Amino acid sequence: MKRVAILISGSGSNMLCLLESMQGAHPARPVLVVSNDPAAAGLARAAERGIATASVDHRAFKGDRAAFEAELLRPILAAAPDILCLAGFMRVLTPAFVERFRGRMLNIHPSLLPKYPGLHTHARALAAGDPQAGCTVHEVTPELDAGPILGQARVPVLPGDTEATLAARVLEAEHRLYPAVLARFAAGDRRPVLL
Numbered sequence: 001m002k003r004v005a006i007l008i009s010g011s012g013s014n015m016l017c018l019l020e021s022m023q024g025a026h027p028a029r030p031v032l033v034v035s036n037d038p039a040a041a042g043l044a045r046a047a048e049r050g051i052a053t054a055s056v057d058h059r060a061f062k063g064d065r066a067a068f069e070a071e072l073l074r075p076i077l078a079a080a081p082d083i084l085c086l087a088g089f090m091r092v093l094t095p096a097f098v099e100r101f102r103g104r105m106l107n108i109h110p111s112l113l114p115k116y117p118g119l120h121t122h123a124r125a126l127a128a129g130d131p132q133a134g135c136t137v138h139e140v141t142p143e144l145d146a147g148p149i150l151g152q153a154r155v156p157v158l159p160g161d162t163e164a165t166l167a168a169r170v171l172e173a174e175h176r177l178y179p180a181v182l183a184r185f186a187a188g189d190r191r192p193v194l195l
C-alpha cells in the first residue's frame with residue numbers, strides 16, 4: 001500500500017478528489033496533507049476526514065527557500081510517504097527538494113503542457129485562440145512544469161469563454177484526471193492517462 005502526502009496552498013479541491021479516490025482496492029492511502037499557508041481551507045477539509053495535517057508558513061522565511069523547505073520536510077519525512085502529490089501547491093521548490101523525491105513527486109498543471117508552463121494559463125490559451133485547453137499531471141523535475149507527462153485531459157474552449165469559465169471547466173477535468181493518474185502511478189504503471 002503506497003503512502004501518499006499531498007501538498008496544497010489553498011482550497012484543496014484537487015486534494016479532496018485525491019482523498020476520496022483512495023478507498024477500497026486503490027493501491028494508495030493518504031498519510032498527510034501539508035500546506036505552506038496555515039489558513040489554507042484544504043487543511044480543515046482534510047482534518048475533518050481524519051487525515052493528518054501540517055503547515056509551514058512560507059512567509060516566515062522571507063524568501064529563504066532552503067530554510068522553508070527544511071521545515072516543510074519535517075512533517076513530510078515523519079509521515080514517510082512513498083509518493084508526493086502537489087495539488088494546487090503554489091510555491092516553486094528548489095532542485096534539492098525535487099531531487100530528494102524525484103520519480104515519486106507529481107504535480108497537476110492547468111494547461112496542456114508543454115504549452116503554457118507557469119502562470120495565467122487560461123488567459124494565454126484564450127489570447128492564442130486555442131480551440132482546446134486542459135490540464136496535465138507530470139512528474140516533478142527541477143525545471144518548472146517540464147517533467148515526464150503522466151496524464152492529460154482536454155476540454156473545449158467555447159465561444160464567449162472568459163478566464164473564469166475556462167478555469168472552471170479545466171478544474172473539473174483536473175478533478176477527474178489526477179485521481180486516475182494517481183491510481184495508475186501507485187500501481188507502478190507510468191503509461192499516460194489520456195482523457
Ligand code: GRF
Nearest residue numbers: 011012013014015087088110
Ligand atoms: C487551480 O487553479 C488549479 O488549476 C491548479 O491549482 C489551483 C487550485 O487548485 N492546479 P485546488 O483547488 O487548490 O486543488
